[in-house]
Amino acid sequence: MQINSKADPNFVMLDRICDIQSDAMKGKKTFHHAPAYLAIESCAQLGAFHIRFNIGFGRHVFLVNVKEYVLCPTDILHDTFSITGTCLSRSSDAFLYAIQITNDKDFFNKGKFLFGIANYDDRFEKNRLPKHYQNIFYNLCDSDLKRPKSKGKISLSDCVNCNA
Numbered sequence: 001m002q003i004n005s006k007a008d009p010n011f012v013m014l015d016r017i018c019d020i021q022s023d024a025m026k027g028k029k030t031f032h033h034a035p036a037y038l039a040i041e042s043c044a045q046l047g048a049f050h051i052r053f054n055i056g057f058g059r060h061v062f063l064v065n066v067k068e069y070v071l072c073p074t075d076i077l078h079d080t081f082s083i084t085g086t087c088l089s090r091s092s093d094a095f096l097y098a099i100q101i102t103n104d105k106d107f108f109n110k111g112k113f114l115f116g117i118a119n120y121d122d123r124f125e126k127n128r129l130p131k132h133y134q135n136i137f138y139n140l141c142d143s144d145l146k147r148p149k150s151k152g153k154i155s156l157s158d159c160v161n162c163n164a
Contacts, residue, residue: 013042014083017049017140024086025050027140029101031077039077039109040066043099047085047113049137051095057134059117060124064094069111079103085113093117 019026029042048061055061085099093116100110120126 012136012140013038013045014049014140016142017046017137018142020050020053020141022054024084025053026085027083028080029083030080034077036075036077039081039101040069040111042081042083043085043101043109043111044113046083047095047097047099047115049133049140050085050087050097051115051117052133053137055117057130057137058120060120060129061115061117063113064116065114067112067114070109073107077107079105079107081107088112 013029014027015029017025017027025046027042027046031038044063044066048063051061081101081103083099083101085097088096088098090096095115095117097113097115098110099113100108102108118124120129
């Protein structure tokens with residue numbers, strides 16, 4: 001089944017990835033008068049990209065549940081936000097992440113995000129999706145961030161922190 005939409009086919013809610021470690025990742029997103037629920041989507045995408053990276057882009061990643069998420073204190077987002085995700089636990093087919101999104105002023109939300117992974121198949125296009133997500137991931141990486149290899153531990157010396 002294919003869903004056709006006039007929306008952005010990539011629907012990427014991150015502007016950049018600026019720090020990668022084996023158990024955590026940090027990104028940035030600037031919103032311009034966006035609905036507050038997009039903060040949750042941005043957090044979920046950060047976690048999903050970190051999992052895809054760690055498993056070598058070889059399986060499909062999907063959000064199962066959002067737990068303990070503190071709701072946004074506003075209806076509209078208009079600022080640059082840092083998003084940080086840390087893997088709390090994992091199994092062969094599931095990952096639990098603590099993910100937070102914050103700006104430098106007064107906004108801070110966090111929650112626990114449960115992700116599942118499945119093999120690519122007819123529904124999850126094995127011929128297209130692994131390369132698609134890998135391309136998006138590396139396009140989001142800061143230019144100063146060394147291009148790490150999948151399935152490996154990333155040392156802090158290979159990373160650039162988000163300070164801008």
